[in-house]
Amino acid sequence: MSSARKPWEHAKAGGSEHDELAARFVESLSYDTRMYKHDIAGSIAHARMLQKVGLITADDLSEIERGLTEIRGEIDEQGAAWPGWKVELEDVHMCIEAALIEKVGDPGRKLHTGRSRNDQVALDLRLWVDDATAEMDTLCVDLIAAYVSVAERDGDVVMPSYTHLQRAQPIVAGGELMAWCAAVGRCRNRIRLVRAFHNQNPLGSGAIAGSSLPLDREATGEFLRGEAGWTPTDNSIDATANRDVALDYVYALSMTAMTLSRWAEQWIIYMTAEFGFIRIGDAFTTGSSMMPQKRNPDMLELIRGRCGNVYGSLTSLLTMCKGITIGYNRDLQEDKRHVFAAHDTVRDCLMMAAAIARSASFNAERINAGLDRGFADATSLAEYLVNKGVPFRTAHQHVGAIVRMCDEKGVASLTKLDVADMKTVCDKIGKDVAEWLGPANVVKRYRSSGNAGLSGYKEALAVWKDLVGGHADAKEAGSVQASLFGDVDVSDEDEALITAYRELGRTLDDLPYTDEFEALYKAAGGERSRSDVLRRLMNMRKAGKLPRLGRALEKPPVLDGEQEALLMDLVIEHAGSLSLRDQLPYSEAFDAVATAFNARTGLQLSEHQIWRVIAKLAK
Ligand code: ARG
Numbered sequence: 001m002s003s004a005r006k007p008w009e010h011a012k013a014g015g016s017e018h019d020e021l022a023a024r025f026v027e028s029l030s031y032d033t034r035m036y037k038h039d040i041a042g043s044i045a046h047a048r049m050l051q052k053v054g055l056i057t058a059d060d061l062s063e064i065e066r067g068l069t070e071i072r073g074e075i076d077e078q079g080a081a082w083p084g085w086k087v088e089l090e091d092v093h094m095c096i097e098a099a100l101i102e103k104v105g106d107p108g109r110k111l112h113t114g115r116s117r118n119d120q121v122a123l124d125l126r127l128w129v130d131d132a133t134a135e136m137d138t139l140c141v142d143l144i145a146a147y148v149s150v151a152e153r154d155g156d157v158v159m160p161s162y163t164h165l166q167r168a169q170p171i172v173a174g175g176e177l178m179a180w181c182a183a184v185g186r187c188r189n190r191i192r193l194v195r196a197f198h199n200q201n202p203l204g205s206g207a208i209a210g211s212s213l214p215l216d217r218e219a220t221g222e223f224l225r226g227e228a229g230w231t232p233t234d235n236s237i238d239a240t241a242n243r244d245v246a247l248d249y250v251y252a253l254s255m256t257a258m259t260l261s262r263w264a265e266q267w268i269i270y271m272t273a274e275f276g277f278i279r280i281g282d283a284f285t286t287g288s289s290m291m292p293q294k295r296n297p298d299m300l301e302l303i304r305g306r307c308g309n310v311y312g313s314l315t316s317l318l319t320m321c322k323g324i325t326i327g328y329n330r331d332l333q334e335d336k337r338h339v340f341a342a343h344d345t346v347r348d349c350l351m352m353a354a355a356i357a358r359s360a361s362f363n364a365e366r367i368n369a370g371l372d373r374g375f376a377d378a379t380s381l382a383e384y385l386v387n388k389g390v391p392f393r394t395a396h397q398h399v400g401a402i403v404r405m406c407d408e409k410g411v412a413s414l415t416k417l418d419v420a421d422m423k424t425v426c427d428k429i430g431k432d433v434a435e436w437l438g439p440a441n442v443v444k445r446y447r448s449s450g451n452a453g454l455s456g457y458k459e460a461l462a463v464w465k466d467l468v469g470g471h472a473d474a475k476e477a478g479s480v481q482a483s484l485f486g487d488v489d490v491s492d493e494d495e496a497l498i499t500a501y502r503e504l505g506r507t508l509d510d511l512p513y514t515d516e517f518e519a520l521y522k523a524a525g526g527e528r529s530r531s532d533v534l535r536r537l538m539n540m541r542k543a544g545k546l547p548r549l550g551r552a553l554e555k556p557p558v559l560d561g562e563q564e565a566l567l568m569d570l571v572i573e574h575a576g577s578l579s580l581r582d583q584l585p586y587s588e589a590f591d592a593v594a595t596a597f598n599a600r601t602g603l604q605l606s607e608h609q610i611w612r613v614i615a616k617l618a619k
Helices: 020-026 029-052 058-081 092-104 106-110 117-154 173-197 217-228 236-241 244-270 298-321 330-358 364-369 378-387 392-409 419-425 431-436 439-445 454-476 480-484 492-504 515-523 530-542 561-575 578-583 588-601 607-618
Strands: 158-163 166-172
Touching: 029 058, 029 092, 029 117, 029 217, 029 330, 058 092, 058 106, 092 106, 092 117, 117 173, 117 236, 117 244, 117 330, 117 454, 158 173, 158 364, 158 439, 166 173, 166 378, 166 439, 173 244, 173 454, 244 298, 244 330, 298 330, 378 392, 378 431, 378 439, 392 419, 419 431, 431 439, 439 454, 454 578, 492 515, 492 530, 515 530, 530 578, 561 578, 561 588, 561 607, 588 607
Parallel strands: none
Antiparallel strands: 158 166
């Protein structure tokens, strides 16, 4: 790093009183360069606003944009070796501004008009967290996808569940996997909430009190985020003084880490010789330097252990913010260390967790061997009696007596006790009780929604599978960072598809199940399936990469209200929800919807016509 003076310290002769120790102590450059893309995006939005309100000229703006775009390219390429990183300049903001001035001269000197590093860093942090939440969202979904893949293979394995780590009721492995999906799904939503809660623009707050210049803060937000522009924060003092976005994000990460630590502990227990419920890939265990037989779950242990680091970041942040006066204080600079550390840890743990989960299998034989122990079907027997009209409390007592009887007679499970013996406790018990006893029978009987038996897990699995599929599509549409700079990746193959689409001249919603679509599918070269081609088109449309043709060659057929309601129900039944309709065309689910609809209405609509109605109803 070369040396430079601090151009903003004029009152102190431009920082000429340089002290090496002080410079090293005060800098944040060693960790805040991670925000360079966000800093540059914020600066471009700010400059566009300055030009809009007449504080800089169009020529100034184009010089600033050219300079910043070049700088972004240089840092993309050179990373830490970029010569503009000068630790004497303290932080990412000053280094980029200094490099801009060096590149473009006076226009660069106008960029900081009406801005302070205090509102600048507040914005950069929000933008960084915004991107980080998008990454974390994807990683949560990846982990859910891993649980789903195990459930699809081993979901039917009957096993005990535990409360107090004592045998409770029989469940299926899929039921427990769906529990982890629910927990991680909630972590994901919590992270998404952070994103939705802090999408406000602090720029224009200045150092603390705002500015006498005619800044248009609404415009900055729009330049920053296009149509879905960020609205200005409410109060200039609060906007520069608070770090709620850091705290909320690290809290959401802490909850995620805590959830992962519970899962890790559960599987560590399941991997012991005593349980032997689960095996994970050898790559995710380590041997012992002394004991040759060992397969230790070190990666799971580290997931459990690193949760502590994340809590540490949260505690540090809370403590850092405690008691500081309202306005920027340099304490706040420390926020980024903790946010980045917590983010990196949870990112690594989520990725590791997904890899471990993907490699796992439930050992049905081992689980089955001891399944009859522990009277896990006792609750089922009580519910059998409820069905025979016995009040639950009484049934509970009866079953308690029956379990005691088993103990006295040395009978190991309820299935092995004679019905005649049971009858001595309660005469309502008949031969049909056999269907309520034994774990395999019990898991078939659960009916309440969200249950951990066969019906509940299958229902949940369908929902999670939809989420996983839909998310893969959203990811394809381009990252947040990409949309920030308007450069969604379009491959050569995609270009060919766009050209063919433009030539057809028939709008996307009107395309499924037509000869035109067949032509397009052939033009795509047959590498992708029909549904892949269609989804790619839909994703490019969402990303604004597909021209809007707006021409439908046919009108959807007119149906009555009842028929429309039936069709919507069928879509929800087979696609999971109306908003997942885009996944329907060219799938088996679509065929099921079409066949059922025509059969139940007596109509003979074509696949194309049915699709048109679905597309119309969804709007
Ligand atoms: N590097 C600083 C931070 O991260 C930027 C803000 C500096 N502001 C100031 N008034 N010294 O907080």
